[in-house]
Amino acid sequence: MKGVVYRDTHEKAWRHLVDLQAQVRDHVAVLGLLLIIDEAEGYAFLRSRPDDEGDYDGLPRLIPRRSLSFHVSLLLALLRKRLAEFDARGAETRLMLSRSQIVEMLALFLPDGSNEARLVNQVDAHINKVVELGFLRRVTGQDDLFEVRRILKAFVDGQWLAGLEEGLASYMGEMSGNTEETQ
Known part of the structure; x- marks a missing residue:
């Protein structure tokens, strides 16, 4: 396996x-x-x-741990939230999202910039990483449509989200501390 x-x-x-x-x-x-x-x-x-x-103790790790970038972690959290909302509605079993919907979800958390093409390229790179990790799957024949895989629920649980929240809080604290030093 x-x-x-x-x-x-x-x-x-x-x-x-x-x-x-x-x-x-x-x-x-x-x-x-x-x-x-x-x-x-x-x-x-x-x-x-x-x-x-x-x-x-002493056994080598057979399954490697992967360090995720902030934006990939954020995208996973947003996808997990969307999956929970989708499950709450209970209409279908497969959550399908278009590339533009994913870009829209993640764009809210990216810095404002004048170059929208660069923003879309960044989001595409994050999407590709999540596809590589197996949490999104491209729908055959439709390159701009993705299925959110349910395995995401096993990896992005309450504990993982709490860890992300702590990381965000410390990041925001560092950012606010840095702005005070420059003023």
């Missing part, structure tokens, strides 16, 4: 994984990994065991 297994795109692997999940959990536990299966949302993935579990 390298990456995420989705029920809708990996049907055979999904069936095997659900049927053999106890054996898979035992197998990956030896490697210091946890199997996470969300049958309701239709995805499964491996996660490193928390560092506070002492039985796995």
